[in-house]
Amino acid sequence: MKETMFIDPQRCIGCRSCVAACRECSTHKGYSMIFVDYIDRTETTATMPTVCMHCNEPTCAQVCPADAIKQTDDGIVLSALKPRCLDCRNCVNACPFGVPKYNSAMHLQMKCDMCYDRTSEGLKPMCASVCPTGALSFGTYEQIVPLRRTKPVNAHVFGNQRVETRVYLMVPSEADEITVDGCGVFEGRVNPDAAENESWIDTQVEMSDKSNEF
């Protein structure tokens, strides 16, 4: 079976090694396309890495008026093609995972392409190569899943939209799909004042890191 990425958030230690390593890919020109966020630093040290989920039917490509976002035959969703990108940012707004970012300096949308330049030559993506814990792992389903106690899920439901992804999220539950319903109630612990009480360290990291998060 084809190789893909497995995101196992419970292993994430928030070190942002993936963020640093992403910049080293020669096609990225120093820009990182990965994001690592604290969930709620007041409550916990838990962090979550975000890479492109490489949807089977990518929303970003569907909303692109210029047909600038291409999917390879093996299912990798690429960054916008420079000559076509209109700077409209439809994709940035439409992606249910919040993955594509608009790079104002380059007038271009950029997103994780699963290190296509490396993987097409048989190398692992930079982020999954360096990740100390295996929170990001690259390999085949058969290589990765039997080793883990978490369950791979690649179907996400956002309100009325169901998205199947090439990338798997490893979750410590029996669910077959992950439901994010904006109108419903989240399970588990959610701080109702989270928006107001957002820890300053999140804000600071966000504010100070413009070069990487363009």
Add this chain to the structure above:
Amino acid sequence: MSKVEHLDNIIERFGPHLHDAPWGGWQGDRKIDRVVNTHCPYCGMQCGMKLLVSEEHVVGLEPRYDFPVNEGRLCPKGVTAYLQTHHPDRLLHPLIKRNGTFERASWDEAMELVVSKFKGFQEKHGKDSICVYSGSSLTTEKTYLVGKFARLGLGTRYVDYNGRLCMASAGAANKKAFGIDRVANPWSDIPLADVLIIAGANCAETFPIINGFLWKQRDNGGVWIVIDPRETPTARQGDLHLQLKPGTDVALTSGILHVLINEGLIDQGFIDSRTNDWEATRETALKYSPAMASEISGVPTEKIVQAAQIYGRAKTSMVMHARGIEHHSNGTENVLSYINLVLATGSIGSPGRGYGTITGQGNGQGGREHGQKADQLPGYRSILDPEHRKYIAGVWGIDESELPGAGISAVEAFEKMRVGEIKGLISICSNMMVSLPDTNRVRQSLENLEFNVNIDFFMSESSRYADVILPGTTWSEDEGTTTSGEGRVIKINKAVDPPGEARRDWEILQEIAERMGRGKYFGFKNPREIWDELRVASKGGSADYYGITYEKIDAQDGVFWPCPTEESTGTPRLFEERFAHPDGRAKFHPIEYKGAEEKPDEEYPLIFTSGRIVHQYLSGNQTRRIKFLVDQCPEPYVEIHPETARKYKINDGERVKVVSRRGEGVFPALVVKTIRPDTIFIPYHWGEQLAANQLTNPALDPTSRIPEFKACAARIEKIHSRELPILGKGRRGTSQSEVVRGYQL
């Protein structure tokens, strides 16, 4: 008058400046001329990495998938390490301080000044008027040379190194209990253990790559018991978290041992056949019921019992610890109390059964074995032992009487500088103004020195106090070995030549020795020659490197010492049949709980503890210049529990004053439930007014002479904006008396 020139000027000239791009900028299709297999310059994991060289510059890295320890994995410090090689802050020529300002000097001029000053002091005040202070981020060749340079080049007995601030307590305890100071098992044993006790080790942030082994153990169905005052990422990910009060480890481990004894979970066969002094230890432990242990440590009784049962019933288990239990005025006893658990269960000396400290510095292991420590000679020999002295004198070609006696530990040596007994200092690989406890006292030491020489490749907070700075090299510009935290000797390889007029550290030391008239003992032409002498010097010692050659290191992906013969392939796992004491048995130590030297009181009601974050390495002289790392955590903060914050009416992000008996600082509050309500935490990687070590207690462990970084009494005060210190502008020097505060204007 401060020895430091105007701080704005010095920072403008020498940084730290934030820099964040490879030489020549980020380029898409650069031609790579060569790829150099080497290792990360930072922590004790010594991960393999490949450096990419283009036009004689290090321009990037590639994961080294085939190195067995990390298989390509790296932490963010490792990924960005190469950015220091061509950093604009690099010191490219010698500097001499004239009228308070650093001026460019030639090597000849700088060397002449150093040697004339040193000779002058020694004629007037004796050989011991000069101190050599080193570090363990140097290669083993260099650390060997530092010891030889001090004793033979300068003839002083005062030499010590920053390992005193690292794992000295573990080293001392390991010698006492096992007769040898090395991790008992290779990291590859970790996944074979059913249960891990991880004490005072925030592995996630301080040894990120060991997490690969930890998670393999977890994937195999293993359990982690994490002992830490904070809910670190490692504690959060573990199965059972014992969130103890800082400094109460002995009470907790005694409580655990009490349960092991009472529930019959000890291995009497092992105790009888392979250990000594069990009875006294047993009696002492029985005084600490789980309830009493709970009362002292603040860990619920049922968790102590549960931990003992999980650990005691496991077929295979390992105990690992780091600075959290070692940085105490009773650090050696803390470590011994954990070793008691290992010996009582007999879980050591076979696959998945073992014990070890996780050494912090890159060459923390190798750097503590070959003679840069005050009382030690190469091969972990003792400078007090006549036989050991005789052997080393023979290797060095001198009469034994020419070897100086034992020196004193780091903190004690700096106290001698403060009171004027030591006149001159030559330091390398150390940033004392960040790393030593009680910064205000260290500043007095540096200001009282009559002459201060510093070898470094960046201007550190401590270099600013120097009279002469000699530019050294980064790890990518020299070759040599280091010994990783698991006792694996690995090889650092040179990628490029030193920039500007910078010279390799061993060349600098040799030239000083030569100009001191001691050149005949320092004729090394390259690191390999130093290595070959070191191999002989270590032969027959406790840390025997004789059989380790550069070729063997390459062929085997590293060699675990002891490796006494050329035929030997090394010793990954220790104690399979015997321990290193003469009778082959390990030794129990009965330990009574004492706790931290300074306990909270009315005036200082909180326990202050310090530690590390994942984005900085030690004193930060290398990593506080790399923009990516600084962006992730721009400044130190104080972690406060919401309950405590409420009591003092402190909001998240608000700047608060933290005060101890030795100093104070202003830090933004990070209000988090992940710390105990009676404890506050500040990461220590910064200097000047951001130094956590302004607060820490220099109380020393009587055996290891390690300072008590991990527990002292402190209080927090709410402050008004007009009281906030002005950082930067308008400051002269860094003495506290010279800091202009807003409200005084």
